[in-house]
Amino acid sequence: QVQLVETGGGLVQAGGSLRLSCAASRLTFSLYTMGWFRQAPGEEREFVAAISWSGSSTYYADSVKRRFTISRDNAKNTVNLQMNSLKPEDTAVYYCAAQLTGGSSYYYTSDYKYWGQGTQVTVSS
Numbered sequence: 001q002v003q004l005v006e007t008g009g010g011l012v013q014a015g016g017s018l019r020l021s022c023a024a025s026r027l028t029f030s031l032y033t034m035g036w037f038r039q040a041p042g043e044e045r046e047f048v049a050a051i052s053w054s055g056s057s058t059y060y061a062d063s064v065k066r067r068f069t070i071s072r073d074n075a076k077n078t079v080n081l082q083m084n085s086l087k088p089e090d091t092a093v094y095y096c097a098a099q100l101t102g103g104s105s106y107y108y109t110s111d112y113k114y115w116g117q118g119t120q121v122t123v124s125s
Contacts, residue, residue, distance in 0.1 A: 002027045002114045004096045009119030012086055016123070020081040022096030022116055030054075033099050033106055034072060034079040038092035038121075045095065049081060050106040059106055064090075086123045093118040 008020040020036070035050040049070040050059045058070050069082040079096060097112035105111045 002098070004098060004114055004116035006094065006096050006116045006119040009094060009121045011122045011124065014086060014088055014123055014125050016086050017082070017084045018086065018121060020083065020094055020096075020119060020121070022079045022081075024077045024079070024096075024098065027098065027114070029077040030074045031101055033101050033103065034070075035097045035099070035106055035112060036070060036079075036081045037095045037097060037109060038090075039095070039118075040092040043092075045109050047107045047109075048094070051079060053101045083121070086121075088123045088125045091121060091123050093120050 003025045005023045006020060012018055030053055033050060033052055036048040037045050038048050039045040047061050048064055049068055051070045051072050055072050067085045072079040095118045096116040098114040099112040103111050
């Protein structure tokens with residue numbers, strides 16, 4: 001079955017950086033829009049960023065614009081999230097997700113069919 005495996009989480013001080021990666025297998029990666037979501041304790045899972053199948057279009061939540069950058073490498077079946085200027089409020093479990101290209105939306109968890117297991121990001125103040 002399809003697997004999405006996130007790596008790169010950890011503990012970082014406020015103002016620092018982390019780079020998350022998601023490796024996909026058992027799917028035709030270039031056919032999928034990829035997204036990153038996050039979920040803090042007691043909170044709903046929320047949209048962070050998404051990237052179109054070709055990488056030509058990217059979308060960001062207002063809270064991470066100009067700090068986070070999403071990218072993908074279709075040759076390696078990976079999608080990355082570069083996170084700079086991290087804040088304590090960025091602390092959450094970060095999830096990678098995939099939806100078949102052609103969907104009308106990228107913002108909702110229900111838009112995505114496949115999910116990774118998540119990686120913890122903790123930003124200390």
